[in-house]
Amino acid sequence: MNTNFAFLLFVGALAGAASGYLGSFMVLKRMSLVGDALSHVALPGMAIALMLSVNPILGALLALGLAVIGIWYIGEKSEIYPEALVGIFFTASLAIGILITPEPELLEVLFGNIEKVTGLEGILVIAASLLIFVVTKLISNKLALGIVSEDLAKSEGIKVSRINLIYLLLVGLVIALGVKFLGTLLTGALVIVPAAAAKNLARAIAGYQMLSIVFGILSVVIGIFIATLAGISSGPAVVLVAIGFFVVSYIFKRN
């Protein structure tokens, strides 16, 4: 194992941990499908960045940022979540993205390629993951109370709407970070699947978040090992490992 591979593994594990932590709230908020499909939105952003010869992560960040603000706005303004609308928007992004992404990069952008992660991008992931952990920890009580009861949270003076926006922006950030590793089709799964697995096993929120983080880390690390050994794309490998955790957790689900 060379230093470069160890560094990538470390960076990937951090991204997995941050995804698992943020995902734990996403699953409780019943926004799993949104979280899962949100990564599709990154594709047109990356395509445009590639065409302009800018780092695709920047394009992904921008596209996800806009999508997240859109989702937040819809969530604030409507009583019933317009699922179909969000689904159609995500699929449209994917379709447009596939059309405009330059052919040679398409496979990599869709499914991720860990070997293409640069040192600078690695450092970006480390810095962003730390930011995600600190900010999420700071807002976690308010966020959780807002999920339990928005009325109760608001009656205590918590700015639920602002907290939700901060949270969703962090989700956009973590998905942008994962795009290089897992590709735009599957990064969202790393936010949702470890958390869904953790929910099957946990009784308390502390244990739930811890398990979700652990599943996130293990999915990335084991998945990258398998991908490297088998010479396959890292995205599907990581997501399938995460789904493996989910299946096992489902079998042992508490009643």
Added chain:
Amino acid sequence: MEEKTLLSVKGLKVKFNSHLIIDDVSFDVERDSTLAIIGPNGAGKSVLFRAILGLIPYEGTVTWAPKVKIGYVPQKLFVAKDFPLTVAEFLRFKEGDNQKIDEALVSVGFKENKTKLLKTRLGTLSGGELQRVLIASAVLGSPNVLLFDEPTSGVDISAEETIYSLIDRLKKEKDLTIIFISHELQVVYKYADGVLCLNKEKICFGPPREVVDKESLAKLYGEDVSVYKHHEH
């Protein structure tokens, strides 16, 4: 607003889409009083609460006394059985000090088996347990006014204490002003010094024995009020 007034509501109107739910309701609440809000289902009682808490948009004015601290006990929580959150974690959203959490639980009648309760998931509590945990959570914020929305279904507390005698005791112990929504007239006579009858608009307001009469009840619940009569003492 006068010194002894805790809350002043003037010309309150709430609309959902273009549907008028609350129409031109005005009332004042004095410090250290207990106000009951009564009315039939769909009369807008919970909506009134949500408006004076500032949770929904409204027309008119809602003025709270300066530095008032509100404790809100919602009618229910929509927490699934498998939602991974224990009673202890829920209460810690409000207060980090375990000693204070313990005291709050004792004050709402959990004297024994607190360790087991604290580890229980919020979503698996019975209706009565959840009500008391919600009251404990409200009390933890050291409020000076408690807004209590009664659950529609009857709630079992212990044999000795109903949720109302509990609230009445808390009022005395903690020097609270209480505003509660109720469906039971007998409770209003027993515990409230003021009553607001609501059915989209204000039907009556004042001391229960003075303002709740056959006429206002007929306006409130329809003509057949005989079912409510036996509650009068």
